[in-house]
Amino acid sequence: MMDPFETLRLLSEHRTDQVVVPTMVALRVWSLVSKRPELDLPLVGCMGKASSLGLGVALARPDRQVWVLDGDGSLLMNLGSLVTIGNLSPPNLTHFVYNNGVYETTGGQPVPGAGRADFVGLARAAGYLNAFRFDDIETLRQRLPELVRLPGPTLVDLRVGRATALGPLPPARRTAEALRTVKAALSP
Numbered sequence: 001m002m003d004p005f006e007t008l009r010l011l012s013e014h015r016t017d018q019v020v021v022p023t024m025v026a027l028r029v030w031s032l033v034s035k036r037p038e039l040d041l042p043l044v045g046c047m048g049k050a051s052s053l054g055l056g057v058a059l060a061r062p063d064r065q066v067w068v069l070d071g072d073g074s075l076l077m078n079l080g081s082l083v084t085i086g087n088l089s090p091p092n093l094t095h096f097v098y099n100n101g102v103y104e105t106t107g108g109q110p111v112p113g114a115g116r117a118d119f120v121g122l123a124r125a126a127g128y129l130n131a132f133r134f135d136d137i138e139t140l141r142q143r144l145p146e147l148v149r150l151p152g153p154t155l156v157d158l159r160v161g162r163a164t165a166l167g168p169l170p171p172a173r174r175t176a177e178a179l180r181t182v183k184a185a186l187s188p
Helices: 004-014 024-033 050-060 072-076 080-088 119-126 137-147 175-186
Strands: 019-022 066-071 093-099 130-134 154-159
Touching: 004 024, 004 066, 004 093, 004 137, 019 024, 019 050, 024 066, 024 093, 050 066, 050 080, 050 093, 066 072, 072 093, 080 119, 093 119, 119 130, 119 154, 130 137, 137 154
Parallel strands: 019 066, 066 093, 093 154, 130 154
Antiparallel strands: none
16 A cells, blocks of 8 residues: 555656646645646545546647546546546546545545455456556556556556545635636646
């Protein structure tokens, strides 16, 4: 198991100009480590929708890489998005799933199929071009530069522990405000 905070810091170190769509637990830390907040589309209170929004951005801006920072519980609430993403097959989409087996932001209840749901297998069956699983930070550190350059869609299942010291959700921009900011940042 990896520390979710450490994985987010690692992603931040490798981020250049990708549009990032963080939600749930990832959002709490990403807002603190992101070096390009003008390219972040944080989804507060939209469990299950990050993959769909990320897909829309990837299709609208095929010239820009898009990273979705999803949770396992969040993805389970919108599994149909895997099939839609696989069908449309945007080469510029990387979908990171923070897989800790619980609904972290709602109190730590176990997600259905915790420990059994195979997000890598589901992504491959749905048509994702690439799908990987990591449970060791050093292996992820070695492979990440290659992974983020692969044509997608790519799903990366990150086996992480619980985020024990979350604290309150940091102030986040409203989605409409974030969309305006990202749109302005992407304008020529």
